[in-house]
Amino acid sequence: MANPKIAGTSPIRVELEAGKKYAYCTCGESDNQPFCNGAHKGTEFVPKVFIAEETKTVGMCTCKQTANPGFCDGSHKAL
Numbered sequence: 531m532a533n534p535k536i537a538g539t540s541p542i543r544v545e546l547e548a549g550k551k552y553a554y555c556t557c558g559e560s561d562n563q564p565f566c567n568g569a570h571k572g573t574e575f576v577p578k579v580f581i582a583e584e585t586k587t588v589g590m591c592t593c594k595q596t597a598n599p600g601f602c603d604g605s606h607k608a609l
């Protein structure tokens with residue numbers, strides 16, 4: 531599998547709303563990080579769609595190296 535583009539080197543804080551559906555960009559090409567804007571079309575990447583379980587502010591991954599897609603796990607520190 532191709533490597534995703536590193537869209538950023540730090541997480542973006544996002545307020546997620548409980549019950550709302552989100553599409554996290556896994557390819558790194560979206561101009562609307564950390565969310566998919568359709569720029570993955572023509573690549574092997576697809577967004578990770580998830581529904582927020584609770585309303586809270588989270589750090590979402592922009593470096594695309596996280597082992598927990600969507601959410602920062604500190605992997606950007608190793609870049």
Ligand code: FES
Nearest residue numbers: 555556566569570
């Ligand atoms: S734009 Fe990156 S997964 Fe859709």
